[in-house]
Amino acid sequence: MIAVDWGTSSFRAYRLAADGQVIARHAASLGILQVPFGRFAEVLRAETGTWLADGETRVLLSGMVGSRQGWVEAPYLPCPAGAAEIAAALIDIPFDGASVKLVPGLCDRDASGTPEVMRGEETQILGVLDRIGTDGLACLPGSHAKWARIAGGRIASFQTFLSGEAFAALRSGTILGRMMTDAPTDLPAFLRGVARGEGALLHQIFGARSLALFGELAEAETASYLSGLLIGHEIRAALLPDVPVFLIGAAPLCALYAAAIRALGGTAEILAEDAAAFGLASIGATAQWA
Amino acid sequence: MIAVDWGTSSFRAYRLAADGQVIARHAASLGILQVPFGRFAEVLRAETGTWLADGETRVLLSGMVGSRQGWVEAPYLPCPAGAAEIAAALIDIPFDGASVKLVPGLCDRDASGTPEVMRGEETQILGVLDRIGTDGLACLPGSHAKWARIAGGRIASFQTFLSGEAFAALRSGTILGRMMTDAPTDLPAFLRGVARGEGALLHQIFGARSLALFGELAEAETASYLSGLLIGHEIRAALLPDVPVFLIGAAPLCALYAAAIRALGGTAEILAEDAAAFGLASIGATAQWA
Numbered sequence: 001m002i003a004v005d006w007g008t009s010s011f012r013a014y015r016l017a018a019d020g021q022v023i024a025r026h027a028a029s030l031g032i033l034q035v036p037f038g039r040f041a042e043v044l045r046a047e048t049g050t051w052l053a054d055g056e057t058r059v060l061l062s063g064m065v066g067s068r069q070g071w072v073e074a075p076y077l078p079c080p081a082g083a084a085e086i087a088a089a090l091i092d093i094p095f096d097g098a099s100v101k102l103v104p105g106l107c108d109r110d111a112s113g114t115p116e117v118m119r120g121e122e123t124q125i126l127g128v129l130d131r132i133g134t135d136g137l138a139c140l141p142g143s144h145a146k147w148a149r150i151a152g153g154r155i156a157s158f159q160t161f162l163s164g165e166a167f168a169a170l171r172s173g174t175i176l177g178r179m180m181t182d183a184p185t186d187l188p189a190f191l192r193g194v195a196r197g198e199g200a201l202l203h204q205i206f207g208a209r210s211l212a213l214f215g216e217l218a219e220a221e222t223a224s225y226l227s228g229l230l231i232g233h234e235i236r237a238a239l240l241p242d243v244p245v246f247l248i249g250a251a252p253l254c255a256l257y258a259a260a261i262r263a264l265g266g267t268a269e270i271l272a273e274d275a276a277a278f279g280l281a282s283i284g285a286t287a288q289w290a
Numbered sequence: 291m292i293a294v295d296w297g298t299s300s301f302r303a304y305r306l307a308a309d310g311q312v313i314a315r316h317a318a319s320l321g322i323l324q325v326p327f328g329r330f331a332e333v334l335r336a337e338t339g340t341w342l343a344d345g346e347t348r349v350l351l352s353g354m355v356g357s358r359q360g361w362v363e364a365p366y367l368p369c370p371a372g373a374a375e376i377a378a379a380l381i382d383i384p385f386d387g388a389s390v391k392l393v394p395g396l397c398d399r400d401a402s403g404t405p406e407v408m409r410g411e412e413t414q415i416l417g418v419l420d421r422i423g424t425d426g427l428a429c430l431p432g433s434h435a436k437w438a439r440i441a442g443g444r445i446a447s448f449q450t451f452l453s454g455e456a457f458a459a460l461r462s463g464t465i466l467g468r469m470m471t472d473a474p475t476d477l478p479a480f481l482r483g484v485a486r487g488e489g490a491l492l493h494q495i496f497g498a499r500s501l502a503l504f505g506e507l508a509e510a511e512t513a514s515y516l517s518g519l520l521i522g523h524e525i526r527a528a529l530l531p532d533v534p535v536f537l538i539g540a541a542p543l544c545a546l547y548a549a550a551i552r553a554l555g556g557t558a559e560i561l562a563e564d565a566a567a568f569g570l571a572s573i574g575a576t577a578q579w580a
Contacts, residue, residue: 112489115501116496116500162464162495162496163492165464169460169464172459174455200523201491201492202456203524206406206434210407213405233490237493
């Protein structure tokens with residue numbers, strides 16, 4: 001099978017054996033925003049053509065390729081949803097010479113009734129369900145961090161936090177960024193921001209400037225401190241008592257999240273990369289292929 | 291007396307009668323960042339020269355002109371501070387033909403020990419102390435909103451909230467802004483954001499997008515909704531039970547704040563503009579002039 005994690009800014013393809021193992025991989029800077037004039041079929045054929053020529057007839061796609069800006073818009077599947085529900089809701093895309101299917105994103109509503117959406121993260125979570133077990137919290141840090149409650153082996157509910165994108169906007173678009181010279185990866189300064197405590201975030205972020213003005217925080221620590229404030233607020237809101245957190249994503253960011261979760265009394269485990277490939281393998285194994 | 295509210299982006303001068311009434315006013319786009327090569331004395335003389343020629347010999351300045359980027363850096367005066375403490379801490383600036391004095395900013399520390407600073411707002415607050423009485427909350431909305439606790443006729447403590455600047459950065463620097471076509475002044479959408487309730491701000495701001503994606507918020511309401519979310523969080527954190535709020539600042543923004551404060555169970559009153567002129571008059575009446 002061919003599995004493709006096709007996001008906004010990247011195209012990651014995997015050739016999978018029958019048991020789900022990754023035989024070969026191929027990545028390209030061909031996110032959906034880089035595909036000209038909706039030529040998704042041509043890009044897919046160009047990027048996976050050797051595997052298709054070698055006899056692969058099943059292609060499973062996940063990610064923003066199923067959004068309004070993608071190849072075909074797939075309706076969101078409501079939570080709770082697991083591999084069986086997702087496999088039963090795949091969208092068929094006409095394609096010469098292979099059966100191409102698309103994984104739908106998930107939707108949910110928080111306690112206030114506000115909608116939640118994800119596209120692609122559901123597949124990554126399914127890829128590590130064997131590590132999470134039947135119950136836990138999956139966290140996918142990033143621009144739009146996702147926290148998903150896993151219960152009974154399914155994605156029961158989830159929440160989005162804009163921490164990553166808010167950090168970048170505050171750094172580039174406010175006075176806070178003027179003194180920031182550091183990458184936001186200084187662990188002590190990051191953990192100082194995490195520890196700042198509960199309270200009003202819009203007040204606390206001003207501290208990234210006032211502490212530096214008073215010489216109580218080095219300018220080269222201010223970005224890490226601000227990042228810690230934001231991620232600390234996120235984790236405090238998302239952690240559940242006695243529920244372990246499983247982190248999925250790029251290793252450096254996952255390491256910062258794990259340190260913050262432990263500092264706030266939680267337990268965290270960083271899972272392997274390739275979660276999307278494993279998830280697509282799991283869904284593909286359950287799906288009905290022509 | 292000549293009173294000048296000299297901020298980062300504007301220069302506002304007032305000629306005051308002995309009883310503090312404004313006789314004449316003059317404003318220019320000559321904030322401290324627009325003054326070339328530290329030529330503050332020349333700008334002051336050029337902009338207030340006719341009043342000086344007419345016999346004024348006392349000039350009192352407040353605002354960012356007393357910052358490191360200004361004319362002379364004035365050390366922050368710690369809270370609590372009232373008109374007497376501030377008048378006793380004025381900084382003399384050498385100037386031919388007039389006595390020029392500078393109002394120092396204030397500093398404070400919040401419960402976590404993080405520093406707080408203001409420059410200029412202390413003067414505006416003193417300008418409306420007769421309206422506030424001995425006890426109350428003064429709120430100055432804006433890029434860096436200030437909330438000051440007035441007790442015993444002095445500024446007892448204060449807090450900064452970066453709501454205005456964070457709103458602009460989130461609008462211009464994140465995906466939230468893509469659908470925003472509106473000025474953030476649609477009152478029903480603003481109050482819907484205010485009402486969203488307590489919780490994690492970094493999660494809630496994603497709702498400005500997800501509600502619009504689901505057609506549950508018009509795109510032309512998303513900026514007002516986001517503004518309401520941010521200001522609602524600020525007000526929830528700053529309001530004190532049974533303490534009235536006195537708003538100082540531009541009328542349209544003060545009107546939004548007043549509506550939000552009332553929606554959250556507080557009482558709010560919008561005070562007159564020219565607060566800086568009244569505050570400078572009050573300080574000037576107490577100061578020791580040569």
